[in-house]
């Protein structure tokens with residue numbers, strides 16, 4: 001089987017098979033939570049909508065999320081074979097946050113980690129660190145992907161300290177341009193890299209982690 005077909009079949013399995021999940025291991029390697037694919041249900045859409053609105057400004061598109069809009073977003077993720085969004089659930093099944101995989105490049109053998117969000121504060125301290133570490137471990141060892149990257153606003157210190165704690169290394173910094181539409185604001189990366197003589201209102205930084213780092 002081609003590597004691409006292998007990766008897509010594993011993602012399909014974790015997306016659609018009930019009870020397929022990735023254990024999140026904490027200190028001493030014990031399981032403290034699980035990553036399981038988000039489902040296209042009203043219950044999940046309501047939780048995600050509340051979290052998205054609470055943390056609107058951390059992401060690159062700013063808009064007021066609605067449950068119907070979130071349902072469509074979940075549907076678009078379910079329909080895209082190279083994308084998956086995992087809910088982070090505690091051992092009782094309560095959703096705490098989410099984290100996703102997207103933009104697989106099968107030639108470079110990379111993918112992007114996106115939608116990193118803690119929805120419930122003060123529950124399972126450190127769970128976002130352990131979730132990211134467990135997910136990377138799975139991506140490297142199960143999917144056999146060589147490197148993963150993340151994009152984040154340069155002023156998002158909480159997220160950046162999480163990524164550094166998990167061993168990510170700063171890769172590049174790109175200026176972002178603000179595009180104002182009727183119902184939303186979008187931050188788009190300036191094409192061709194940033195002109196160092198220009199000042200942008202915001203910058204997006206890329207962090208990368210390679211499988212060879214931990215071999």
Ligand SMILES: CC(C)(COP(=O)(O)OP(=O)(O)OC[C@H]1O[C@@H](n2cnc3c(N)ncnc32)[C@H](O)[C@@H]1OP(=O)(O)O)[C@@H](O)C(=O)NCCC(=O)NCCS
Nearest residue numbers: 055058116117118125126127128129151152158159161162
């Ligand atoms: C970015 C975000 C996911 C980080 O969540 P978090 O709660 O800081 O992450 P963790 O669960 O790993 O907790 C780490 C914090 O708990 C502390 N902690 C306590 N026990 C810990 C443990 N056993 N292991 C690791 N950290 C622990 C850490 O010191 C750290 O606090 P600090 O940042 O003040 O040093 C969260 O702030 C968030 O959802 N932000 C809004 C959305 C967002 O910005 N997403 C990123 C977009 S690119």
